[in-house]
Amino acid sequence: MQGRSIKPDDCSLHEGIRENGRRLGSYTPLPMAPSLTSLNEFRGYVYLLAQDQNGCLFLQKIFEEGTSQDIELIFDEIINHIVELMLNPFGNYVVQKLLDVCDEKHRLLIVRMVTNEPGMLVRVCLNTYGTRVVQRLIETLTTRQQISSVILALKPGVLDLVKDQNGNHVIQRCLNLLSNEDNKFIFDAATKFCVEIATHRHGCCVMQRCIAHASGKHWDKLMTAISRNGLLLAQDPFGNYVVQCIMDLKNPCSIAILLSQFKGNYEHLSMQKFGSHVVEKCLRHFEESRSQIVLELLSVPHFEQLLQDPFANYVIQCALAVTKGVLHSSLVEAVRPHSTLRTSPYCKRIFSRNLLKK
Structure with missing residues (x-):
């Protein structure tokens, strides 16, 4: 049996499939990728192909070498399962590739599917595989409607995302690619939860990205919030890096607030592992x-x-x-x-x- 192509009528592929294409149980992975011309033979089973290692590679190849009709066929068969595929070890690659080649109509439908249920997009971002797809989604957003929908879906969970090992990368991708005003929900959270975020392993990295990307009133509010908590942050394993980040910018207002915080506390700071680095920086700069x-x-x-x-x-x-x-x-x-x-x-x-x- 080794080396033969598996067709939809093979029991190994049919095993555990309902009429609507959903899995009932485990099925044997495809032993080899079908030929490029055989996509039509898998009508009704593309959703299963996307979850198989060989099938995933096959579909990605179709995206690169197939026709617009092929892309339409794949899209139609997986759009109702798009969230599940985003969370799948192999399916997530299919969705990422689809985002690269789909048109605006398809992209808008994908955005609607992942944002129509409250909290769904946040849960996807927190997933090891889902975070990759959402980052790719953010990279490919083109219209105001798409961007607004994604922002509204992410906003309620922004604090959880910032502090998560997967979610924080989605927030950083927003900071890198979206406008200052689109990222307002991130800057507002960074200002409101300044200490909580700056003293977190992942949050401190996001906070430094916020400082780098914010501008105007958002930057002013953020700098003030961090500076006013400078003494506390300077003593923290992660917060001290945020304080040093501000010190490197040498903004007169922020430095004045920081130095007023440190005044009378230099002995205490000097005898601490993290605070001593901040005192040295003060002396040097x-x-x-x-x-x-x-x-x-x-x-x-x-x-x-x-x-x-x-x-x-x-x-x-x-x-x-x-x-x-x-x-x-x-x-x-x-x-x-x-x-x-x-x-x-x-x-x-x-x-x-x-x-x-x-």
């Missing part, structure tokens, strides 16, 4: 804040603890490297009396470099 930071650190009751701290010692090294004149001299005078600590695992890094000779 904001000359106007250096005196404030150094004087706060010099005023702590036990300065030597900072020298021996696994994180704060890097802050002290950074401060010695970027300061000059009186400020640098003050730091050196505070460090030298503790030279007996030069063998300490962390403190020795300060004494082993030429920072004190500057």
